[in-house]
Amino acid sequence: MEEATYRGTVYPWQCDHVGHMNIMWYVGKFDEANWNMFARLGLTPSYLRQSGRGMAGVQQNITYKRELFAGDIVDVRSRLLELREKSIRFVHEMRNAETGEIAATCEITAVHLDRQAHKSMPFEDAIREVAARQLAAEPATV
Template identity: 80%
Template sequence: MECEATYRGAVYPWQCDHVGHMNIMWYVGKFDEANWNLFARLGLTPSYLRSSGRGMAAVQQNITYKRELLAGDIVEVRSQLLKLREKSICFQHDMTNAETGEIAAFCEATAVHMDRSLRKSAPFADAIRETALKYLVEPAEV
């Protein structure tokens, strides 16, 4: 499935560091906001997580920085689901400068579905798996 926009925003001057480009902490923050939009599309909505006692925990995140972003730049993140396992997902975010179309950074991350009360990983519900399979860009792994 094609990457879908999961975040849109701007770079503010206070998000820039001493050399004038967006500081890495804000790349992470914008990718985090994209996470929650991607999760919601898969059925991992805030109401589902609250009512089911489930949660999502990041276990790995790798970011590659390609181009700097400056104050005033418009940012878009597009996300795709790469792998679906019994209790975890792997996905990629591509952050672009929306004006130029250039990739500024990309992030590949793995998150685990968990039972919040037991503090242990838990299998995805069938409905979540069925929805997630529609977003998968690579063959499913069980």
């Protein structure tokens, strides 16, 4: 896994009646990691605004392994798994930063799209090149 794509804290208001972080907040923290992952590939906010492109998640699979509680510090690291013509697949690993234990993993498939036409679009060559370098640098296993 690379450097962190998200780092934050679990707040008391993010916890449910059982006392642990509610699943909606896992999804939210993974979503924030998405945008940092995209930026690493060149899919920065300015690129998306200027090009009229966007990214849309089409599949998300979350595995919960350990509970997180109010005050826990969360660290998410992300890795690109696959690049296709119009889509990418990547995984996030959420850890309790203090203990190092994996709290959850999230595998996502996202599609590159034209925001006006609402249709998928091929990635630009520059983005494909950055993604190819990341794929070559990462181990193949999840």
